Amino acid sequence: MTLYEKMYPSNHKTIFVLDHTPYFGISCECLIEFDFTKSRGPAFIPLAPISKSLWTCSVEAAIEYCRIVWDLFPQGKLIRFVVSDTTAHILNTWSPSQQNLTHVLNALSTVGVPARSHQQGEFSVIHGLRAAIEAVCECSDIQHEKRTSLTENASKVLNRCRVICITSARDNNSMKSLKEIFQNAVIQHNKIAAGSDHLIPIHHCHLVIINVYPNNVESQVTGHPPRDLSAILTTEVHSVKAGGQIASKLSNLILSHYDLGSTTVTGIPMKEEQNASSSANYDVEIFHSAAAHTSILKGNAADSALIRTQREGTDYETVTLKWCTPRGCSASEMQNCTAMHRITPVDVNSRPSSCLINFLLNGRSVMLEMPRKAGGKIISHMLAAHGGEIFVHTLVTARSVLEDPPSISEGCGGRVTDYRITDFGVLMQNNKLVPLKRKFDDADAELPLNRMRSRLDRHTKYWPITISSTFIFNLKN
Structure with a gap:
């Protein structure tokens, strides 16, 4: 990553373009059992299973993406929503007051589910893509402040952005045409922005297209990794099933989009919900900045390989750390930390995640152990809450300068x-x-x-x- 990419990251401005055409009103064909009745009489008629629409699956995945981003980055990471059917519907602006889940969910509720029957007008996702380009050319508060400052770098502000389009294409030719239309629109709006004092041209855009289709259909669209379509446009395509896969795909992408890492806290003792007298061990996965793993992954290669595992059903690796006996987070037990980063649970609605979060918010801290291949273990991280927010603390695993020098009587240098x-x-x-x-x-x-x-x-x-x-x-x- 170059210096300019660090100064002006693409994740500063992200726009979701959601396809709201009638096709997204159909079922995703992923059945969900809705009958939870335990006692069934002889004349009992079970409830039929339900299925979400493509629109519902897309909205849920996009909202979960936003939740993770805004949990970890309360400021500086802006996300906008554009819904496209016969026209483009812009649901929020770059204003910090509209960068929250409540505002976005209220706006989505007014849009509603796509109409099943065709109405008058041309249904297309292209309306939303053009509106997204116009929105990207608008300055955020941070960009406006830098451009209007009286410093020598005021004119060097780069407008780098990302557009995530959730749609459904017929085949590869349709997908290619969509990318070409988007590129031409970027070039056209850059000419308009260059002659305006209020707009800012797009210096680079990362277009992520997620092709969604029902679970019982085979897609004719082939996905591909990021490719440079031009000097100002990079595109990538992912073709996923709506039922379950779209949410996991966005969870995979968010790690690279925001340079995040995954940690799985394993061995959490928890009482069974059905039987309070017995307990079982659970695992909870959390997301945080990837910098929290720098010290342990750059250490011994054998130890690093021992704690890195492939998460089931995902394309990314998670670092597995073991729950250690918790203690009170008091000032008398200060830990030697090298870094501190916010965390958020991946499955926020699960009971283990809820119990862990409430446990930490009640003023307790949890030490995390890293096993070693040669035997033994070392405490590498700590989870603790400060001011109602939970952080992962990277602890010093090397020998402290205040300790006595190690005994090397068996080494090459003697005593x-x-x-x-x-x-x-x-x-x-x-x-x-x-x-x-x-x-x-x-x-x-x-x-x-x-x-x-x-x-x-x-x-x-x-x-x-x-x-x-x-x-x-x-x-x-």
């Missing part, structure tokens, strides 16, 4: 007290370099730097590290 520490200090003192005020020209036979380099090379040709490995250097003058 710690056997090292020639005093002699090494004298060596550094005798070969110290200081700047000279006098300038030297090319006529000088040898520069002082070269003389010192040859002197240091001569002094270190033979320099034993330990006292026990030399006799000459132990003779006192």
Whole structure:
């Protein structure tokens, strides 16, 4: 990632374009049992299973994407929604007051489920894509503040964005045509934005198209990884079934979109809901910044491979850490932390996730253990809440400078007290370099730097590290 990509990330502005054509009103063909009655009489008629529409599956997946983003990034990561049928319906703006789930859900409720029968007008997702490009050319508050500042970088603000389009295409040719129309629209609106004082041109756009189809249908659209269609447009296509797969696909994509990592807290003791006298161990997966794993994944390769596992039904890896006996989060037990990041549960509605979140919000902290291949374990992370928000703390796993030096009697150097520490200090003192005020020209036979380099090379040709490995250097003058 370049410096400009870090300064102006694509995830600053994201727009969801939801297909609201009549096709999305059909069933996803993924049946859900709706009959939970335990006692059934002889004349009992069971309830028929239900099935969500393509529209419902798309909305639920997009809303879950927003929940994760806004849980982890309360500010700076903006998401807008555009619904497309015979025209484009813009549901929110870049204003921070409209960047919340309540506003988006209220706006989606007014849109409703797509009409089953065709009405007057041309139903197309292209209306929404064009509206998304217009919205991206509008400055966010952060971009407006940088552009109007009196600094030399005011004119160098880059408008990098991402558009996630959830639609359904007939075949690869239809998908290719959709991408070409989008690219032409970007070029056209960039010309308009270049001549305006209020709009900002698109410097780069990442178009993610998710092709959705019912579970009992085979898709004719082939997905592909990110490809550069031009200097300002990168596209990728994912073809997924609506029932279950669209939500997991967006969960996979959000990790790369926002540089997130996954941690699975395993071995959480929890009382059974049906039988309070017995307990079982549960697992809870959480998302957070990928930087929380940097220290442990850059360590021993064998230990890193031991804790990294492929999550079932997903395309990403999760780091598995074991629940340790919790304790009160008091000021007297301060931990040596190197980083702290917000967390959010992946399955927010599950009972184990709810119990873990409530447990932490009640003022308790949980230590997480990382197993080692050579045996033993080490406490690498801690979960604790501060001000009503839960964070994962990366703990120092290396030896502290305040501890006694390790015993290396079986190592190559012998005992710690056997090292020639005093002699090494004298060596550094005798070969110290200081700047000279006098300038030297090319006529000088040898520069002082070269003389010192040859002197240091001569002094270190033979320099034993330990006292026990030399006799000459132990003779006192």
